[in-house]
Structure formats: structure tokens, C-alpha cells
Amino acid sequence: xxxxxxxxxxxxRALLMLGSRRGEYVSAKTISTDQDIPYQFLRGLLQExxxxxxxxxxxxxxxxxxxxxxxxxIPIAQLIEIFQGKVQxxxxxxxxxxxxxxxxxxxxxxxxxxxxxxxSEFDKVTIGKLLRDLEAANGMAHGCx
Amino acid sequence: xxxxxxxxxxxxRALLMLGSRRGEYVSAKTISTDQDIPYQFLRGLLQExxxxxxxxxxxxxxxxxxxxxxxxxIPIAQLIEIFQGKVQxxxxxxxxxxxxxxxxxxxxxxxxxxxxxxxSEFDKVTIGKLLRDLEAANGMAHGCx
DNA sequence: ATAACTGATACTATATTGATATCAATTAAA
DNA sequence: TTTAATTGATATCAATATAGTATCAGTTAT
Ligand code: FES
Ligand code: FES
Numbered sequence: 001x002x003x004x005x006x007x008x009x010x011x012x013r014a015l016l017m018l019g020s021r022r023g024e025y026v027s028a029k030t031i032s033t034d035q036d037i038p039y040q041f042l043r044g045l046l047q048e049x050x051x052x053x054x055x056x057x058x059x060x061x062x063x064x065x066x067x068x069x070x071x072x073x074i075p076i077a078q079l080i081e082i083f084q085g086k087v088q089x090x091x092x093x094x095x096x097x098x099x100x101x102x103x104x105x106x107x108x109x110x111x112x113x114x115x116x117x118x119x120s121e122f123d124k125v126t127i128g129k130l131l132r133d134l135e136a137a138n139g140m141a142h143g144c145x
Numbered sequence: 146x147x148x149x150x151x152x153x154x155x156x157x158r159a160l161l162m163l164g165s166r167r168g169e170y171v172s173a174k175t176i177s178t179d180q181d182i183p184y185q186f187l188r189g190l191l192q193e194x195x196x197x198x199x200x201x202x203x204x205x206x207x208x209x210x211x212x213x214x215x216x217x218x219i220p221i222a223q224l225i226e227i228f229q230g231k232v233q234x235x236x237x238x239x240x241x242x243x244x245x246x247x248x249x250x251x252x253x254x255x256x257x258x259x260x261x262x263x264x265s266e267f268d269k270v271t272i273g274k275l276l277r278d279l280e281a282a283n284g285m286a287h288g289c290x
Numbered sequence: 291a292t293a294a295c296t297g298a299t300a301c302t303a304t305a306t307t308g309a310t311a312t313c314a315a316t317t318a319a320a
Numbered sequence: 321t322t323t324a325a326t327t328g329a330t331a332t333c334a335a336t337a338t339a340g341t342a343t344c345a346g347t348t349a350t
Contacts, residue, residue, distance in 0.1 A: 001229040003256065003263075006339060027295065041340055047297070060348025061294040084146040110275065114266045115148065121259045130255065151308060172326065186309055192328070205317025206325040 007083040010037045011045050012076060012127070018055060019071045019131045025057075025064030045083070052082055072128030077119055087115055152228040155182045156190050157221060157272070163200060164216045164276045170202075170209035190228070197227055217273030222264055232260050 013035045018026055032039040046065050049055045056068045158180045163171055177184040191210050194200045201213045
């Protein structure tokens with residue numbers, strides 16, 4: 001069970017990079033090289049994030065991408081939603097056969113509760129928070145792993 | 146983002162059925178028809194659950210499957226693990242380039258925390274609990290949805 | 291003018307998920 | 321003892337999702 005797909009993972013890393021260089025335009029190429037993300041794949045992700053108003057772009061030479069939204073206002077829950085779709089447990093048979101399969105309903109009830117827990121956890125972790133964690137880690141200047 | 150795949154979903158429903166008819170052998174065909182699960186697909190799931198000692202089988206006419214483990218001792222976290230693999234966030238670049246990508250580490254740290262929260266939630270929900278919920282729901286005998 | 295860029299989109303490859311098919315072995319019961 | 325109902329074990333296929341590539345037109349700093 002993979003919680004984060006490459007898309008979400010890359011998107012987060014790209015945002016962390018933009019977040020640490022606010023006010024300047026950073027090119028897709030720079031991000032791609034620095035974060036080791038396939039160039040064209042990254043381009044697609046960046047365009048998607050523009051559509052969601054997370055970042056802005058500038059075309060042409062010396063162009064690139066820049067944070068638009070406040071890092072603290074970007075929970076990774078949103079990125080998961082954008083790149084992996086809303087967290088859903090399993091489609092309900094509701095429409096097909098209303099409650100013919102009651103056992104399914106019970107399951108569904110429990111799972112929706114969990115879904116909320118999961119979502120609220122992912123909501124707590126914002127790009128801003130990660131950036132601060134990052135700074136702290138760099139400040140301490142010791143290896144990790 | 147799909148939390149439960151068909152496999153897990155079907156497995157849970159099959160177990161709920163076996164759990165509500167403990168002590169008797171229920172055939173794959175019966176489960177398949179009753180729960181609307183593709184027959185051969187279900188067979189595979191049942192065999193897998195035998196390997197994990199959740200259920201036992203009896204071959205031949207009047208054969209079928211029966212609960213082995215106590216329903217309260219089967220958290221759906223285990224079923225998710227069996228049918229969808231352990232919850233993992235995203236593979237760490239750790240081995241490739243040790244901490245060259247520190248931002249990834251920070252992310253990883255947060256995510257592993259969430260992973261624990263999620264797992265502990267899924268651990269709380271057992272087949273036994275779902276069975277009791279189910280009984281209660283049936284006892285109340287009113288529609289749901 | 292040109293090189294460094296993004297916008298937009300089409301395409302390919304690989305992996306995962308979901309489902310089906312087949313045949314041998316076992317067993318209850320006619 | 322035959323037969324029908326069953327599981328065991330695999331092989332195969334189809335559909336979908338994920339990951340990655342390629343191309344070309346348009347924009348802009350130098
Ligand atoms: S790169 Fe993963 S722990 Fe350092
Ligand atoms: S069948 Fe889904 S709510 Fe009743």
C-alpha cells in the first residue's frame with residue numbers, strides 16, 4: 001500500500017525547493033536536476049500546481065516557477081488530493097442495490113471514520129511545517145538516516 | 146487514493162460471512178453468490194487467507210471454508226497488509242545517496258508518524274468488532290444509507 | 291537573432307489490480 | 321461405485337493506474 005505516489009512525492013519536494021527560495025523564479029530544469037526528478041514529468045506537475053494556484057510561472061529566459069500560496073496554507077492533504085484523488089475507502093454499493101449488502105455498510109461506516117482521521121493528520125502537515133523542520137535539520141548539521 | 150482495494154474489501158466481506166456462520170463450512174460458491182464477489186477471484190483470496198491461518202478449508206462435496214482465528218484477533222490492518230502490502234510512504238533514497246536529499250528525509254519523518262497513526266486506527270477495527278456492529282445494525286432493522 | 295524558458299498535448303512503457311480459465315485431487319452422497 | 325460438489329494449484333488475460341518521454345509552439349532576457 002503506497003501512501004504517496006511519485007507525483008505527490010515529487011510535488012512536495014518541488015514545493016519545498018520553491019519554498020526555500022521564495023521571491024525568485026526557479027526553473028523546472030533547476031528543480032529537476034537538484035531534486036533528481038524526471039524533467040518532463042516535473043513540468044506536468046508544476047503546470048498542475050499552477051492550476052490550483054499554489055505557484056505561478058514566468059515564461060521565457062530567466063523564467064521559472066515561484067510560490068504563490070503561503071507554505072503554511074498548503075497541507076500535503078491537498079497535494080494528495082490533487083495528484084492521487086480524494087481519499088476514498090471503497091465505492092459504496094449504495095446506488096446499485098440499496099443496502100442489500102448491509103455488511104458493506106457497517107464496514108463503510110468504520111472506514112469513513114478512519115478516513116477522517118487520516119485526512120486530518122495529513123492536513124496538519126503543511127509545506128510550511130516541513131520547511132521549518134528542514135531548516136532545523138540543516139541547522140543541526142548532522143547526518144540523518 | 147483508494148484505501149481498500151477490491152481484494153481487501155472482498156476478503157473482509159468473506160470473513161464477515163464466515164464469522165456469522167462459525168462452526169460450519171461455507172463454500173466459495175455460497176460466499177460468491179451471497180456477497181456478489183467473482184467466484185475464481187474469491188477462491189484465490191480464500192486460499193491466501195488459509196496460508197495466513199485466518200481460515201481453514203475442507204475439500205470435497207459439502208466442503209468449504211470456516212473461521213480459524215478469533216474474529217477479534219483479525220484487525221483489518223492485517224488484511225490490508227496481506228492483500229495490499231505493508232503501508233509504506235515512499236521509498237527512501239537513503240541507499241542511493243545518503244541524505245543528499247535531506248528534504249526527503251524531513252518529509253519521511255513526518256510521514257512515518259502518520260503511517261503509525263493510520264496503522265493503529267486500522268488495528269482497532271477487527272472483524273469481531275464489525276460483526277458486532279453488523280448484528281446491532283440488523284437488530285435495529287431499519288434502512289441505512 | 292538566439293538561447294533559455296514555459297504551455298500544451300500526445301505518446302509509450304511498466305506495474306498493479308481485477309478477473310477468468312483449466313485441470314487435478316478430494317469427498318459426501320445417490 | 322459412480323457422480324456431483326467441492327478445494328488446490330496455476331496460468332492467463334484484461335483493465336486501469338502510474339511513471340516517464342517526446343514534440344512543437346510561444347515567450348522573454350540577453
Ligand atoms: S536520505 Fe533518507 S534518511 Fe537521509
Ligand atoms: S449499502 Fe452503502 S449505505 Fe447502505
